[in-house]
Amino acid sequence: MNADSIQFFQQEVPLSWYLLLSAVLFALGVVGFLIKRNLITVFMSIELMLNAVNLSFVTFAHQWHAVKGQIFVFFVMVVAAAEAAVGLAIIIAVFRARSTLAVDRIDLMKL
Amino acid sequence: MHLILFILFAGICLAGAVNLLLQTHPINSALSLIVVMTSLAVLYLQLGAEFLAAAQVIVYAGAIMVLFTFVVMLLNAGREERTRGSRAAVVVGFPAVAVLLAVATTVVQHTPKLGTSTFGDTMSNQPGATNLEVLSGVLFTKLLLPFEVTSVLILVAILGSVALARFGHGEKGAGE
Amino acid sequence: MNGPLLFLPLIPLVPFLGFLVNGTLGRKLPKALVATIALAAPLLSFLIVLHAAFLVWAGSVTLPVIEQGAPVWISAGAVHIDFGSVVDPLSLVMLLIITGVGFLIHVYSVGYMAEEDGYWRFFAYLNLFLFFMTVLVQAGNILLMFVGWEGVGLASYLLVGFWFQKTSAADAGKKAFIVNRVGDFGFLIGIFLLLANFGTLTVTEIAARIAANPGMTGGVLTAISLCLLVGATGKSAQLPLYVWLPDAMEGPTPVSALIHAATMVTAGVYMIARTHFIFDRSPLALMVVAIIGAATALFAATIGLVQTDIKRVLAYSTVSQLGYMFLGCGVAAYSAAVFHLMTHAFFKALLFLAAGSVIHGLGGEQDMRKMGGLRKHMPVTFWTMTMAVLAIAGFFPFAGFFSKDAILYAAFAQGGLGTVLWFVGLVTALLTSFYMFRLWYLTFMGESRDPHAHPHESPWSMLCPLVILAVLSVCGGWIGVGRFGAFLAPAVGRHAAESGAGSLEIWLSVLAVAVAALGWFLADRLYRQRPGSAAQVAAAVPAGYNLLVHKYYVDEIYSMMFVKPLLALSKFFLEWVVDIAILGGLAWLLGGIALLGGAILQRWQSGNLRSYAAWLALGAVALLLFVLVPWTTVLAGFGLHIGMVGH
Numbered sequence: 001m002n003a004d005s006i007q008f009f010q011q012e013v014p015l016s017w018y019l020l021l022s023a024v025l026f027a028l029g030v031v032g033f034l035i036k037r038n039l040i041t042v043f044m045s046i047e048l049m050l051n052a053v054n055l056s057f058v059t060f061a062h063q064w065h066a067v068k069g070q071i072f073v074f075f076v077m078v079v080a081a082a083e084a085a086v087g088l089a090i091i092i093a094v095f096r097a098r099s100t101l102a103v104d105r106i107d108l109m110k111l
Numbered sequence: 112m113h114l115i116l117f118i119l120f121a122g123i124c125l126a127g128a129v130n131l132l133l134q135t136h137p138i139n140s141a142l143s144l145i146v147v148m149t150s151l152a153v154l155y156l157q158l159g160a161e162f163l164a165a166a167q168v169i170v171y172a173g174a175i176m177v178l179f180t181f182v183v184m185l186l187n188a189g190r191e192e193r194t195r196g197s198r199a200a201v202v203v204g205f206p207a208v209a210v211l212l213a214v215a216t217t218v219v220q221h222t223p224k225l226g227t228s229t230f231g232d233t234m235s236n237q238p239g240a241t242n243l244e245v246l247s248g249v250l251f252t253k254l255l256l257p258f259e260v261t262s263v264l265i266l267v268a269i270l271g272s273v274a275l276a277r278f279g280h281g282e283k284g285a286g287e
Numbered sequence: 288m289n290g291p292l293l294f295l296p297l298i299p300l301v302p303f304l305g306f307l308v309n310g311t312l313g314r315k316l317p318k319a320l321v322a323t324i325a326l327a328a329p330l331l332s333f334l335i336v337l338h339a340a341f342l343v344w345a346g347s348v349t350l351p352v353i354e355q356g357a358p359v360w361i362s363a364g365a366v367h368i369d370f371g372s373v374v375d376p377l378s379l380v381m382l383l384i385i386t387g388v389g390f391l392i393h394v395y396s397v398g399y400m401a402e403e404d405g406y407w408r409f410f411a412y413l414n415l416f417l418f419f420m421t422v423l424v425q426a427g428n429i430l431l432m433f434v435g436w437e438g439v440g441l442a443s444y445l446l447v448g449f450w451f452q453k454t455s456a457a458d459a460g461k462k463a464f465i466v467n468r469v470g471d472f473g474f475l476i477g478i479f480l481l482l483a484n485f486g487t488l489t490v491t492e493i494a495a496r497i498a499a500n501p502g503m504t505g506g507v508l509t510a511i512s513l514c515l516l517v518g519a520t521g522k523s524a525q526l527p528l529y530v531w532l533p534d535a536m537e538g539p540t541p542v543s544a545l546i547h548a549a550t551m552v553t554a555g556v557y558m559i560a561r562t563h564f565i566f567d568r569s570p571l572a573l574m575v576v577a578i579i580g581a582a583t584a585l586f587a588a589t590i591g592l593v594q595t596d597i598k599r600v601l602a603y604s605t606v607s608q609l610g611y612m613f614l615g616c617g618v619a620a621y622s623a624a625v626f627h628l629m630t631h632a633f634f635k636a637l638l639f640l641a642a643g644s645v646i647h648g649l650g651g652e653q654d655m656r657k658m659g660g661l662r663k664h665m666p667v668t669f670w671t672m673t674m675a676v677l678a679i680a681g682f683f684p685f686a687g688f689f690s691k692d693a694i695l696y697a698a699f700a701q702g703g704l705g706t707v708l709w710f711v712g713l714v715t716a717l718l719t720s721f722y723m724f725r726l727w728y729l730t731f732m733g734e735s736r737d738p739h740a741h742p743h744e745s746p747w748s749m750l751c752p753l754v755i756l757a758v759l760s761v762c763g764g765w766i767g768v769g770r771f772g773a774f775l776a777p778a779v780g781r782h783a784a785e786s787g788a789g790s791l792e793i794w795l796s797v798l799a800v801a802v803a804a805l806g807w808f809l810a811d812r813l814y815r816q817r818p819g820s821a822a823q824v825a826a827a828v829p830a831g832y833n834l835l836v837h838k839y840y841v842d843e844i845y846s847m848m849f850v851k852p853l854l855a856l857s858k859f860f861l862e863w864v865v866d867i868a869i870l871g872g873l874a875w876l877l878g879g880i881a882l883l884g885g886a887i888l889q890r891w892q893s894g895n896l897r898s899y900a901a902w903l904a905l906g907a908v909a910l911l912l913f914v915l916v917p918w919t920t921v922l923a924g925f926g927l928h929i930g931m932v933g934h
Contacts, residue, residue, distance in 0.1 A: 107894030
């Protein structure tokens with residue numbers, strides 16, 4: 001490698017790139033929510049959305065040297081854990097009642 | 112260094128996310144999601160959030176995704192079936208996502224004062240204070256109440272999931 | 288104004304109080320108390336009017352008396368209408384008649400209606416009528432007069448339909464009210480024209496304005512007079528709106544006496560006399576009034592010749608006599624018309640009350656063919672009715688002679704058309720005399736034609752008013768002759784031909800009496816000397832007789848021309864347009880909207896998770912856009928400036 005490329009690769013990363021990545025991940029999460037047919041996979045897309053938001057928070061915490069951004073991410077993780085536990089329990093219950101995990105087949109309120 | 116690391120792990124992250132969408136078997140999607148999470152942990156490291164990077168790997172990738180995997184295997188979810196689609200999802204949803212993405216990028220591009228990241232930059236002005244010290248310093252003093260509340264939240268979640276998953280609809284308790 | 292208190296506002300208010308008390312509490316009160324309250328009211332009003340009249344006669348009060356400081360009703364821009372009373376010679380005469388004769392009829396009703404269940408209702412309505420009638424004649428402006436006008440129409444409807452369970456009575460009440468309404472439409476147009484042209488409805492002001500403008504004749508004034516005339520023909524039962532009066536005989540006889548003989552039907556004559564200054568400026572309108580009056584007089588008299596119901600004969604007689612009054616107004620002899628109004632009130636009320644006494648004595652029989660020989664069983668009724676018959680026929684020196692002669696002389700003196708109308712009036716006098724004596728012979732003379740009748744004389748509560756009215760029918764003319772015109776002149780102007788009793792007038796009077804005697808003679812011949820000859824005469828002219836018996840088929844013609852098409856049209860309209868098109872369409876529309884909305888919204892609630900997610904995303908994006916985009920600037924770029932952004 002020559003000096004220019006080394007210099008190129010030693011540049012700092014603009015924070016806007018992190019935010020762009022976060023936005024793209026979020027959009028991918030929404031798309032996954034819309035097109036996936038398996039209930040568990042849909043739930044996973046939700047987790048992807050949460051992660052994207054976490055990245056955004058950490059980026060801004062870095063920008064403004066505010067540790068509160070990181071603390072918020074901490075709390076998001078906690079809530080995501082609780083939500084995942086309860087949500088998966090619900091999915092299990094739904095599976096027991098309907099014997100299917102296809103999102104389109106689960107369209108009645110009463111189990 | 113930063114740039115290479117960023118490009119590499121951002122790429123892995125994106126690849127994992129796209130793979131999540133493209134796979135048909137949920138276990139493959141789960142594994143892709145694990146990839147996404149670990150690469151995100153690296154990105155957190157780059158942004159100076161060491162504790163969070165560790166928490167990401169331990170909690171998210173290590174606990175939550177494992178839970179997902181357990182459930183997938185428990186329910187023996189197979190490949191996705193072809194079902195009747197939702198026209199609304201396509202007609203309404205995709206444009207919405209596109210607009211969302213456009214708006215987000217526009218805002219990001221035009222926000223002034225976004226600087227660059229400094230690799231492993233610390234959060235506080237005190238020299239020598241680690242990220243963990245700063246984080247816990249705030250968490251256990253100013254934000255103690257929310258911290259305690261989350262423990263209650265987790266307790267409730269435990270109870271809820273146990274209650275939901277214990278007996279199914281019309282099934283008797285196993286072995287009770 | 289200075290001078291002694293006249294208590295003018297009390298004159299209408301006391302009967303109104305009587306109406307309120309009897310109307311709300313009367314059902315629970317004993318009949319004696321109801322009657323006392325109901326009689327106290329007109330008595331009190333009459334005493335107040337007497338007091339006022341006495342003061343006028345004694346000279347301590349000069350007329351006209353205009354009440355000052357009355358409460359204001361409408362004050363909008365230049366239009367100012369208040370509740371003020373005005374007493375001038377004309378209204379004083381009317382008030383005396385209304386309260387005096389009204390009181391007598393109230394007394395009569397105590398006996399006549401003694402067995403009725405709706406006793407309290409009857410007296411409440413009678414008091415209500417008195418209230419409205421006094422408002423009508425005391426009103427200082429035409430709008431207040433119109434209130435009284437409508438009110439007496441209402442009272443008439445209530446009283447004619449008093450026995451509302453009887454279909455014919457209820458129908459008659461409706462007919463009276465509706466035909467009156469047609470006339471009132473004309474009256475209203477007249478009021479609008481007055482307001483538009485003079486800006487005020489106060490009678491004295493309009494008179495002053497017309498007097499200040501000597502060149503104003505014809506044109507608008509003709510239009511106004513003709514419109515007012517339409518109203519008068521409705522209320523006073525002239526051609527072509529007389530059809531309600533014979534049917535109104537379905538009401539109790541005191542009602543017929545008070546409302547349809549003495550007071551309400553004279554409201555039209557009063558109105559023309561009150562607004563005479565408008566009519567004076569329009570010779571065309573006066574001519575129309577006179578022609579209508581004379582034609583109606585003759586027309587109704589011919590129908591009265593062949594009627595068999597005693598009250599119907601009197602009803603057509605009333606229409607005919609009102610025609611005389613209109614004739615008097617039409618030749619601008621207003622005081623003569625009002626004079627006849629007064630004497631007519633006396634003898635017509637007496638005729639009706641006596642007829643009521645006969646009906647009461649016969650237990651409800653009204654068909655004259657079943658009467659006869661009643662002079663033996665009901666002497667007081669017989670003698671009082673005889674006085675009335677002589678008065679209406681116009682014999683000297685009874686009341687009707689003077690008043691009818693005044694009108695006929697005024698008509699003759701006008702010349703031209705007036706002479707023709709005089710002749711019509713003369714023929715009508717002949718017919719009047721004939722049918723009244725026919726009634727007299729059929730009812731009282733000869734022998735009873737109904738073997739089952741047990742007639743008895745009426746109680747003294749009914750006979751007292753008869754006697755008083757009989758006295759008035761005899762002497763009433765002497766009060767007014769010569770002096771009446773002078774007394775009323777400030778209110779209605781003088782007629783050129785009123786001056787003294789010239790030889791022409793004396794000759795005309797003799798002719799009128801001779802004609803009346805001829806009528807008596809004919810009646811005597813047909814009904815006493817040769818009892819069957821009336822039927823022979825009728826058989827000789829079957830077509831004419833049928834025409835008269837069926838009242839010229841006027842009711843049938845009206846029914847065919849107006850009533851049936853209206854009913855059919857309204858039925859069609861209500862059934863098809865309102866019920867089916869409007870209401871049905873509205874219901875269909877509302878239901879359709881609800882169903883359509885529901886059908887559209889139902890598709891949203893599909894239960895499909897993915898579509899929910901899609902709409903969620905859309906909503907989130909919309910919120911985001913709403914927050915982030917600077918809308919005011921964007922819209923300003925499109926030219927739509929909102930709020931404080933922009934120019």
